[in-house]
Amino acid sequence: MKTIKRHEWGARAPRNRTPLTNSVRGVALHWVGVKVTGDPLKIVKGIQTYHQDTRGWFDIAYNVACSQDGRAIECRGWRTRSGANGSSKLNRQYAAILCLIGPDQKPTDEMVDAVRDQIASFRRVFPKATEIVAHGDLQATACPGGDLKALLEIGAFDPANPPKHGEAPVVSSGYPLPSRILKRGSSGDDVRWVQHRLNIKGAKPRLVVDGIFGPRSMRAIKKLQKNNQPEAGPIDGIVGPKTLKILRRGSTWQK
């Protein structure tokens, strides 16, 4: 998708710039950290004003920003070092992608797609810089939040891993991938992930994505397990590693 250029959001000129060079290793993902509402272009403009006027920086700190509606908004661009990672060393090593969400806001599929596209565009400039990290991997910070971190862990932002129909990983619901055994009585956002995946795989009746692992979720898991023998293991309605693998893959009940 087309990137929205600086002049389209009324960016002020940078006061100065330091080029990003081949010592860059990859990109770091960030979030806003407070709830984001309203026009993404105005939000980006507001962040620039804050960074230039209040923080005294050269420019908005990030290289690009991605919105929940799937827009990519140019900030410093790929050729300029970011100011967002917390130190000049880290800014030399990583470009910074801002996701326009805060706590309690889920990354949408559109946002995930936009970030992945931006990483592909970054790699066209720096083909060897293939790392994708969370800001929290570099420094002690909650940025960019649990949902983006979970998506990062399963490779959702990797341009080499496009979500093709019928191939894993197709996980861009924004819910965190389970990292524990889930069964009847479990609850949480990782249960939402399971319910969302079951619906994508055609669960009938469709499940309410409420994060509560009840009898309907259990029946749907059993049916999935039954349809994927023997690799699903015992038909017990429990989401362990084998069932998780099946949930992550494809988009139908078939293999």
Ligand SMILES: [Zn+2]
């Ligand atoms: Zn950050």
